[in-house]
Amino acid sequence: RKAAEDAALADKIRKSDGVYFVGGDQGRITKALVREDGTHTAALDAVWDLYRRGGVIAGSSAGAAIMSSTMFSNPKAILAMLQTGIADGKELAPGLGFIGDDIFVDQHLLVRGRFARMIPAMMAKGYQIGLGIDEDSAMVVTAKREVEIIGYKGAMLIDLTRAETDKENPNFNVSNVSISYLDRGDKFNIATRMFIPSTDKAGGRLDPLHPSSRGAVFSNDVLGNSAVVDLMERLIDSDQQEAVGIASGNPRIDKTDMGFEFRFTKTPESVGYVSAVADAYSILNIRLDIRPIELYRPLYKYR
Template sequence: MTATAQTLATPPEEPGEARAPLPAAKGSLVIIGGGLRADNADVWQKIVSLAGGKGARIAVFPSASGTPERAAATSIAYLKKYGAEPFAVPVAQRLANSDYRKAADDAALAEKIRKADGVYFAGGDQARITQALIRENGTRTRALEAIWDLYRRGGVVAGTSAGAAIMSSTMFYRPDAILAMLRGGVRDGQEIAPGLGFIGDDVFVDQHLLVRGRFARMIPVMLAKNYKLGLGVDEDSAMVINAQREVEVIGYTGALLMDLSLAVTDTSKPDFNVSNVRISYLDRGDKFNIITQSYTPSPDKAGGRIDPARTALRGPVFSNDILGNNAVVNIMERLIDSDQNEAIGIASGNPRSTAPEVGFEFRFTKTPETVGYISSTVEAYSVLNVRLDIRPIDIPRPLYKYR
């Protein structure tokens, strides 16, 4: 195995378990984790480049926004800055003086979308996107069919935040807080609902991932809907996925890969639990092939595979708030360059509550398949195949008393 092609540890599916991908499309996806800044040239230029470069026609959907006029104007200004010729698509529930259902089935508008080179979904509430583009009887509107036609022939479909959530066939709909979902589970039509499925039926997608600790909420959804693979991307960052289903991470930070192929739960226990999840952190510049399950580090990490016998850190690795901002990546990075074999993260609620509560222990363990890479230019890591076990724990309350 060379340093530039690491196969992640994923065994073949049992017959009947695999989720079949949708028919192949020739286009590309740019799935952005939200918070995309105007000066993030890597992401904006990638969208324009995949749409054909300077002069590319990009249909901007502000459907998710509570202020669609403003969202469309802002997105159009950014895309123009990077050379595109974008236009607004007036299909949005909150758009003044407009019937979004009628607009979504307007034949002339659908043809204009179909002839574009790309589509861009602005952020907001993903439920507004699906409600605008899917008829009440569950069929696709003309506008949505036009997007699919564009994508199949080779166009780019990009989306940020809510525009990322719709990329998988299941999306978060009205989600509770993360701890509440771990304690109470997920329900169709409540916490989750159908997305638009551009990435295929076999991969689950989430966004705002590291900043908001959302990796933990991906797992119960994936278990409930039988996803074996999940991709979650952080803010101001993007996953670019081509027709060969090769994923490249670009932008500010990175993405998490969740592999539940070997995961098991103990159904005899009343509270949420899972063992043997495989979690990987893909930093910007890294690549991952969904079909072959192979990983290629960014050029600055190509010769930087970490030697487990020559780690830099010593002592226990622990986080008392694993759902905090970037906590999961921090603990994985510290573990991969540590003399320790495992790390513990805790998730709990209000420390001043008076009643005991159920919290969760997140145990990260190195296995023979665990691999880490470090950049030759900056202190940046990529971490592959860490085992993650989650189990419920009793949290006494109050957690502390003043002396």
């Protein structure tokens, strides 16, 4: 905090071409750069000056979380968050907002199943659009708000514009979420909502009349490592109209438990692209409905 008010350091930042925020605890970043009364320190003002004149702001993990105006702060496990809700001011805190006040950002998204925690957080704070990036991957956002995915994997785009909840149900639920998977090389414009597939997928739009697989599509652990993308890939290129994923806890506890059903449905707006050079898909506009379910335990017994 003392260094953040150093005039010489602020001047050095202001004259730089870019700033990179490292991983760790995003709360340490914001506490160092934002005064207790909510105003900017000299260092943060300098970062914003650099950014406004065209400098690059980048970050990994915690350094990505601070890019939106709201970020997670000491959150519960994902299933517990769905079961008990999110406490604003405790599990959600102000970020630095470089991407704008209208976009929610999360990270480690696919390998840790964090797409499911983005949705209640976005609902709690009134966000319509969320972008979640996976590990070893990056979202490059230009001044024209065009997002390009680079790196090993990709990002989830969550759109709550038409989402609804059943207010008579006291448990977390939501319907008509639009969820998309943007693969490496894909581009998406936040302002226009236009999608451009990577060059290797430009001619690879999937034909829904000629699917490559048949039979039920489901996952018993939709919060598992990359499970949601695997489910969406299998659905978009199958003869099925919907897929179901289950989020649940310990299968051996001896009591009734609450889990959640994630129902993915193809709509007339759903589109899939497949790469001509790799086993890679881009998937747009899958409808997602989430509702609480009662799980009977134990899930299995030995024979």
